Amino acid sequence: MAPIATLLLLGVSSPAFAAGTVAGTNIENTATASYDGPGGEVQIDSNTVTIVVDELLDVTVTSADPGDVATQPGAEDQVLTFTVTNTGNGTEKYALTPDVVRGGDDFDPALVSVVIDTNGNGVYDAGIDEVYAAGTNDPELAPDETVTVFVISDIPATPADGDRAEVNLAAEAETGTGTPGTSFDGQGDGGGDAVVGTTGADDDDSGFFLIQDASVALTKSASIADPFGGDSAVPGSVITYTLVATVTGSGTLTGLAVSDPIPADTSYNSESITLEGISLTDSSADADAGSFDGSAIAVELGDIPGGQTRTVTFQVTID
Numbered sequence: 001m002a003p004i005a006t007l008l009l010l011g012v013s014s015p016a017f018a019a020g021t022v023a024g025t026n027i028e029n030t031a032t033a034s035y036d037g038p039g040g041e042v043q044i045d046s047n048t049v050t051i052v053v054d055e056l057l058d059v060t061v062t063s064a065d066p067g068d069v070a071t072q073p074g075a076e077d078q079v080l081t082f083t084v085t086n087t088g089n090g091t092e093k094y095a096l097t098p099d100v101v102r103g104g105d106d107f108d109p110a111l112v113s114v115v116i117d118t119n120g121n122g123v124y125d126a127g128i129d130e131v132y133a134a135g136t137n138d139p140e141l142a143p144d145e146t147v148t149v150f151v152i153s154d155i156p157a158t159p160a161d162g163d164r165a166e167v168n169l170a171a172e173a174e175t176g177t178g179t180p181g182t183s184f185d186g187q188g189d190g191g192g193d194a195v196v197g198t199t200g201a202d203d204d205d206s207g208f209f210l211i212q213d214a215s216v217a218l219t220k221s222a223s224i225a226d227p228f229g230g231d232s233a234v235p236g237s238v239i240t241y242t243l244v245a246t247v248t249g250s251g252t253l254t255g256l257a258v259s260d261p262i263p264a265d266t267s268y269n270s271e272s273i274t275l276e277g278i279s280l281t282d283s284s285a286d287a288d289a290g291s292f293d294g295s296a297i298a299v300e301l302g303d304i305p306g307g308q309t310r311t312v313t314f315q316v317t318i319d
Contacts, residue, residue: 019056021053023056023143055189055194057088057175059201061169063080064122065081070251071211072211073211073213079152081124081149083148084149093140093174094141095135096132099167107158109155109209110155111151113132115149116130116131167208169205169206180200214253214305217245219246220241222241233318239266248306255302259296260298262295269316273312276311284298
């Protein structure tokens, strides 16, 4: 029988990551030839071919906020949240670049700082999370590792209700960037080359601030009922004052309250305060929103969103 030779391929496997096999992994392959010899099967190994997996340089940046972040004119230390993920196959450092001056939006925030989520809880903790300094503490990420980054800004006093501001964060691999396929000889993690992946080894994304401002207008009116069934302002006439607080804008006014002093030459009619037609007590010690301190009425309206009104009434009698 003529000798029959077969080839056997032997290799090693590596864990799978987003960009495939980890950079620096040796892919080794040895072939074996076998044939029938006089004393039985004979095997002969080929030389081993070793290929070092190059580093693929890739990164993704994503805004982590579910939508526009609501803020108000003049607000300080406002936070936008981003995630930076190493989608390459080697450990890589990334330089971060924020940009708060973007064309096409309504206003520009003032950049305060970029902060690395040191404790990994996804929430900005002032004084705990580490302020980023380019070239000093650039985040170093293993394959598939993600870090949360906060861009902290102050809001100017000038924006109007409904205005938006765009804030961008970019990350780029420190080994190098460029068109996909660009190679940096011998600079890859593990000793191979570093090759730019589909992202160009840099990426960016934007988050947005939305001004949700609110303001209040307070109007006051009076109606008179005299002792004779008319509306003359004579001693003994009862004056009913009506206060209407109208909140406008897309935001919410917090802790809104109204007060009104009792006019001279009148006497307050006890327990006459109403809010939205519901009677309130004069005592400040109980749970309702109204009070009278002997010289003025007060009503705590609470947090009122834009587009709503609150109506307060009270009565005095002309002395």
